[in-house]
Amino acid sequence: MWSVSSLGVAICALVSAEQSFSGFPIRFANPVLVGEPQVLGVAQMVPVDLDADGAVDIVGVGSNVLQIYRNRGGTLRRVHSLTLPPGAIPFDPQLATADVDSNGLVDVVAVMGGGIHYQLFRQQTDGTFLREDLGIPAEFYFPKVALADVNADGLADLVTSDPLIVHLNQGAGEFAAIGEPVVETFTHFRVGQVSGTGHPDIVTSASGQVLVHENQGTGLLALSGTHSVPILTRTDLADFNADGIDDLVQTEPVPLHHVRVSLGDGQGGFATSDLIDTGIRPERTTAGDLDNDGWVDVIAALGDARTVLLSLGGGDGTFVPGPQLAVPLAGPGAAVPFIPDVDVADMDGDGRLDVMVATYNQGIAIFRNRTGVSPRFKDNPLQTVR
Numbered sequence: 550m551w552s553v554s555s556l557g558v559a560i561c562a563l564v565s566a567e568q569s570f571s572g573f574p575i576r577f578a579n580p581v582l583v584g585e586p587q588v589l590g591v592a593q594m595v596p597v598d599l600d601a602d603g604a605v606d607i608v609g610v611g612s613n614v615l616q617i618y619r620n621r622g623g624t625l626r627r628v629h630s631l632t633l634p635p636g637a638i639p640f641d642p643q644l645a646t647a648d649v650d651s652n653g654l655v656d657v658v659a660v661m662g663g664g665i666h667y668q669l670f671r672q673q674t675d676g677t678f679l680r681e682d683l684g685i686p687a688e689f690y691f692p693k694v695a696l697a698d699v700n701a702d703g704l705a706d707l708v709t710s711d712p713l714i715v716h717l718n719q720g721a722g723e724f725a726a727i728g729e730p731v732v733e734t735f736t737h738f739r740v741g742q743v744s745g746t747g748h749p750d751i752v753t754s755a756s757g758q759v760l761v762h763e764n765q766g767t768g769l770l771a772l773s774g775t776h777s778v779p780i781l782t783r784t785d786l787a788d789f790n791a792d793g794i795d796d797l798v799q800t801e802p803v804p805l806h807h808v809r810v811s812l813g814d815g816q817g818g819f820a821t822s823d824l825i826d827t828g829i830r831p832e833r834t835t836a837g838d839l840d841n842d843g844w845v846d847v848i849a850a851l852g853d854a855r856t857v858l859l860s861l862g863g864g865d866g867t868f869v870p871g872p873q874l875a876v877p878l879a880g881p882g883a884a885v886p887f888i889p890d891v892d893v894a895d896m897d898g899d900g901r902l903d904v905m906v907a908t909y910n911q912g913i914a915i916f917r918n919r920t921g922v923s924p925r926f927k928d929n930p931l932q933t934v935r
């Protein structure tokens with residue numbers, strides 16, 4: 550059933566064609582656009598099932614706006630848009646999601662709005678969100694945040710910077726800092742399993758190096774490894790060879806134009822296994838098994854904000870760089886490329902990971918994964934209402 554939308558005609562036209570690639574096993578429908586095309590729109594997004602109904606929703610954050618898109622039967626609808634006074638707005642808003650108060654509803658922590666503090670948005674039973682300023686100042690250009698259970702008590706804890714500090718969840722989404730702050734210059738961090746201890750560790754990255762802060766099991770950190778990298782990179786973690794240890798995937802911008810993949814050895818060390826040539830500046834990466842062959846693939850949003858490079862993993866840390874999805878940008882402001890965000894999730898529940906791109910000023914483009922589906926087979930596309 551088509552959604553009632555002024556976009557209806559445009560959506561019909563878009564989904565009539567696919568983006569398929571000669572010699573490549575993966576295929577995607579032309580995307581649908583979700584959200585208002587606007588300046589200062591969504592700069593980062595997280596696909597997450599907010600209300601445990603089995604359908605993946607989207608949380609988006611811009612410089613001073615938080616947007617919630619609910620997925621109802623494959624239709625994404627923006628149900629919540631919370632705008633803070635702009636004031637000083639961070640260059641690179643960050644967000645993380647988890648149920649911090651154990652009420653079965655996913656909450657959101659974001660760095661946005663005037664004052665550059667970490668904001669907790671607690672999801673209420675009616676699906677709205679209540680904002681609470683956590684009073685933790687954030688670094689202006691590259692604020693960072695993660696939510697992860699660092700001490701195995703079943704509660705999502707908070708990691709912030711700069712400096713790097715772990716805040717333990719006291720049980721109801723109240724947080725208390727532990728340990729000595731890690732004073733170190735870095736531009737990004739990620740939480741993952743890199744030391745093989747079974748506890749989530751923290752990996753920081755800066756120009757020239759990646760540092761591993763091993764979690765002692767209590768959330769207290771100890772520096773356990775360093776890995777040299779050529780230039781400023783943005784780091785993500787994923788397990789590309791299925792050994793239970795997270796590996797690095799990093800963007801290397803001008804002048805290298807690489808996505809670098811390095812396999813973790815479980816001791817805090819990494820060895821480069823592949824360099825994916827992206828041609829133009831890679832901005833953001835994510836990872837997921839696009840073709841359901843059991844090996845995690847790499848998805849990179851490129852700096853022109855118009856293309857997404859898909860590279861299929863071979864299970865050994867090497868990749869076959871492949872097709873580029875074309876992001877539809879049109880209308881006023883479309884010619885101004887901005888750092889896009891990219892993520893994957895099965896938005897329509899067909900068992901295939903779909904790709905989504907936050908284009909910043911043109912809303913979120915969702916590419917439905919059609920890999921393995923006969924082109925003759927017609928079924929309803931993912932539909933949207935603004």
Ligand SMILES: [Ca+2]
Pocket residue numbers: 647648649650651652653654655656671672
């Ligand atoms: Ca909650």
Ligand SMILES: [Ca+2]
Pocket residue numbers: 787788789790791792793794795796812813
């Ligand atoms: Ca691995």
Ligand SMILES: [Ca+2]
Pocket residue numbers: 837838839840841842843844845846861862
């Ligand atoms: Ca794969």
Ligand SMILES: [Ca+2]
Pocket residue numbers: 894895896897898899900901902903917918
């Ligand atoms: Ca899907």
